[in-house]
Amino acid sequence: MIFVTVGHELGFDRLIEAVDKYAKTHPEITFFAQVGSLNETSYIPQHIGHSEFVTPAKFESLFENADLIVAHAGMGSIITALTRQRPLLIMPRRGHLMETRNDHQVATAARFRSREGVFVADDETVFSDVLDEVLDIIGNTKLKKTSEFADTSLISAIRNFIHND
Amino acid sequence: MKAKEMVKKKVLAVSSAGGHWVQLRRLRLAWVNDCNVTYVTTKEEYRDEVFKDPEIVTTDDVRFVTIVAANRWQKLKLIWQLMSIAWLILKIRPDVVISTGAAAGYFALRLGKMMGARTIWVDSIANAEVMSLSGQRVEKYADLWLTQWEHLSSASENGPQYKGAVV
Numbered sequence: 001m002i003f004v005t006v007g008h009e010l011g012f013d014r015l016i017e018a019v020d021k022y023a024k025t026h027p028e029i030t031f032f033a034q035v036g037s038l039n040e041t042s043y044i045p046q047h048i049g050h051s052e053f054v055t056p057a058k059f060e061s062l063f064e065n066a067d068l069i070v071a072h073a074g075m076g077s078i079i080t081a082l083t084r085q086r087p088l089l090i091m092p093r094r095g096h097l098m099e100t101r102n103d104h105q106v107a108t109a110a111r112f113r114s115r116e117g118v119f120v121a122d123d124e125t126v127f128s129d130v131l132d133e134v135l136d137i138i139g140n141t142k143l144k145k146t147s148e149f150a151d152t153s154l155i156s157a158i159r160n161f162i163h164n165d
Numbered sequence: 166m167k168a169k170e171m172v173k174k175k176v177l178a179v180s181s182a183g184g185h186w187v188q189l190r191r192l193r194l195a196w197v198n199d200c201n202v203t204y205v206t207t208k209e210e211y212r213d214e215v216f217k218d219p220e221i222v223t224t225d226d227v228r229f230v231t232i233v234a235a236n237r238w239q240k241l242k243l244i245w246q247l248m249s250i251a252w253l254i255l256k257i258r259p260d261v262v263i264s265t266g267a268a269a270g271y272f273a274l275r276l277g278k279m280m281g282a283r284t285i286w287v288d289s290i291a292n293a294e295v296m297s298l299s300g301q302r303v304e305k306y307a308d309l310w311l312t313q314w315e316h317l318s319s320a321s322e323n324g325p326q327y328k329g330a331v332v
Binding site for chain 1: 174176182183184186188191192193194195199200208211213214261263285287289290291292293294309311313328329330332
């Protein structure tokens with residue numbers, strides 16, 4: 001099962017449409033997508049199960065059962081995939097398309113693409129090719145566990161600041 | 166032990182929902198159990214993970230409060246959010262205010278500073294090329310002003326400091 005998530009707020013039509021097209025030609029793969037707030041102009045997927053939002057419990061179980069996570073390049077999705085040891089394919093939202101306020105997700109994607117288990121599709125035109133490659137690779141990789149917590153140095157700095165006034 | 170040391174520090178930990186919240190929670194070892202913490206965020210659904218946290222010994226020192234979500238284009242909601250935060254700060258009188266963003270955190274640091282709290286800003290790791298807008302604007306009100314990217318940090322006292330990242 002592939003779990004698709006666009007984060008807790010806005011929809012992300014380019015990604016959902018790319019996934020929907022892929023699902024149409026790959027009926028053997030099960031997809032479920034959390035698509036964000038829909039409006040009159042939103043793309044409505046035809047070939048994948050979807051809902052606007054899911055409860056934290058449902059989110060956990062989808063993550064748990066997913067072979068791959070497909071997401072926008074948001075930090076919540078990235079951190080969750082890393083800590084749950086799930087391979088992740090991200091596509092950045094773009095500022096000029098009004099998908100978010102600026103191109104910070106492009107920078108995030110660039111910074112995280114070197115992490116083990118994180119793959120990037122720069123846009124919808126390359127999405128299906130990248131997804132093909134990723135599905136080929138992930139069967140053979142065992143991901144390392146990422147800590148539930150921030151770097152010890154950062155936690156110490158904050159702890160010291162709190163206690164040393 | 167002096168009486169003063171026996172009183173737990175009061176920490177107000179503030180963030181909007183989503184990635185900012187996930188990052189704030191990853192810092193919690195800095196305050197769990199030896200501080201009295203109030204989490205302030207914009208999604209009620211996070212309550213469970215706060216109180217079912219295996220790291221906490223007792224829930225007596227943990228509070229969870231939700232405020233209205235607002236982005237920078239929603240003026241009325243922003244005002245409502247600001248007033249809720251002001252009320253919480255007046256009520257709680259935190260010793261320390263910490264935030265990972267965004268608007269709610271900016272308000273909390275400014276108001277906290279006004280009320281004599283010490284303040285920490287941890288700019289979101291999503292801002293790899295330039296500090297977030299709230300992060301830039303909060304500079305004057307942050308006693309500890311942190312970026313999670315070493316290349317954005319400054320060697321001088323004035324710029325953002327780098328102490329590590331949430332992931």
